Amino acid sequence: MNLKEHIRSVPDFPKPGILFYDISTLLEHPVAWKVTVERLAEAIRPFKPDLLAGIESRGFLTAAPLALELGLGFIMIRKKGKLPGPTVPYTYDLEYGTDTVEIQEGAVPPGARVVILDDLLATGGTLNASVHLLRKVGGNVTGGACIMELTFLKGRDKLDIPFASLLQYDE
Template sequence: MDLKAHIRKVPDFPKPGILFYDISTLLMHPAAWRHTVEALGAAIRPHEPDLLVGIESRGFLTAAPLALHLGLGFIMVRKKGKLPGATTSYTYDLEYGTDTLEIQADAVKPGQRVVVLDDLLATGGTMRATVDLLRKQDAKVSGVGCVIELSFLGGRKLLDVPVASLVSYDS
């Protein structure tokens, strides 16, 4: 199935000069979405995860149904202040400033194998920060996955784990 046919490109969103790759149209097409979940499942199953981790917010849309499909648990990585209870945080640099991600302190046990998922891999900064946050929790990150990879931005170069992507854009 040609997943690119189900991904809408929105120019100048969220700001001028940005081309946004929108999975909303993919989510609206049941056969294409089912294919996406099954293909991601096949790609990450060899990493033998105990848990899947979704990055706020579109990563939740990717990881949660995939966790159900594979019979695995699902945990969320969110922006600072969005999770109840005790959390572990990780602050990382952005082009202009910093951002902070959090995970619930008891979400992953030391040594558990996890795969991190998001809808899109661009520059790799948020994915890298999520991997680092999970390692801070003593999780074993066995891979990352995404629906879309903007390969021209080189995000996978920041990652030291296997990367699975279903659709790649070279420019």
């Protein structure tokens, strides 16, 4: 199955000049979505995860069903102030300023093998920050995966973990 046929391209969203790849049309198609989850499962099995971490918010859609498929736990990596209870933050640089991602304190057992998931790898900044956050709390980040990768942005080059993507876009 060609999964690209189930992803809608939306020009000029969220601002002029940006071509947005929308997975809502993939999620609407149960067979294509099931194939996506199965292919992601195959892609991350070599990373031997104990736990899957999803990056807010479309990473939740990717990681949660995959965790269920593989019989693993799932944790959320969220923007600052979105998780209840004590959290552990990691602040990273953006082109203009900084951003912070957090996980709940105690969510990752020390030494747990964690794979990070999102829907899309673009510049790699948030996924890289998530790697650092998980390492900060004692996680062993064994890999990362996304449904789509914008290869022309070279986000993979920022990562020091094995990484897999199902679909690549060169422009």
